[in-house]
Structures are given as C-alpha cells and as structure tokens.
Amino acid sequence: MAERDERSPDLAEGEAASMDFAATVERLEQLVERLESGELSLEGSLAAFEQGVGLARDAQRRLDEAELKVRTLIEGPEGNVELEPFAAPPTEDDGER
Numbered sequence: 001m002a003e004r005d006e007r008s009p010d011l012a013e014g015e016a017a018s019m020d021f022a023a024t025v026e027r028l029e030q031l032v033e034r035l036e037s038g039e040l041s042l043e044g045s046l047a048a049f050e051q052g053v054g055l056a057r058d059a060q061r062r063l064d065e066a067e068l069k070v071r072t073l074i075e076g077p078e079g080n081v082e083l084e085p086f087a088a089p090p091t092e093d094d095g096e097r
Contacts, residue, residue: 019058021063027055028052028059031051031052031055035048
C-alpha cells in the first residue's frame with residue numbers, strides 16, 4: 001500500500017487571497033494530483049478537497065471580476081455594452097505560406 005501522508009498543507013485564509021490567479025490554478029492542480037494519487041488518508045483527502053473548493057471559488061471570483069472589468073472597459077458612451085466576439089491572435093500555423 002502507498003505510504004500515507006496525513007499532513008495537508010493548509011493555506012492561511014489571507015494567503016489564498018494574496019496568491020495571483022496562476023498560483024491559485026497551480027495549487028489546485030497540485031491538490032488534484034495528491035487526491036488522485038491515493039496516498040492521502042480519508043481525513044487528508046477531505047482537508048485537501050475542502051482547500052480545493054475554496055481555491056476554486058476564489059479563482060471563479062477572480063474570473064468574474066476580470067469579466068466585469070472588461071465589460072466596463074468596452075462600455076459605450078450611453079452606458080450600453082458593445083460586446084464583440086473575441087478573436088484569438090493568429091498563430092504561426094494560421095499564416096499563409
């Protein structure tokens with residue numbers, strides 16, 4: 001049986017808020033790997049899952065805030081929002097030869 005690691009590195013509440021979005025996503029990926037490894041005890045898995053839920057909520061909140069900022073930036077002079085489809089920048093493969 002795999003060695004159990006009952007220690008679950010918990011982030012302080014303020015620490016999660018100070019992480020940038022990329023660090024939050026990276027931390028979520030690490031938690032998923034630990035959960036999928038099967039090395040955690042039930043208690044450790046529950047603690048990791050709880051931490052992951054908090055990080056996922058934080059990431060979603062940040063995405064919602066970013067969307068609101070973008071909408072604010074593209075708001076028209078009369079207050080109407082002019083939504084335009086996002087066109088991804090062309091990649092090297094898209095160029096004509």
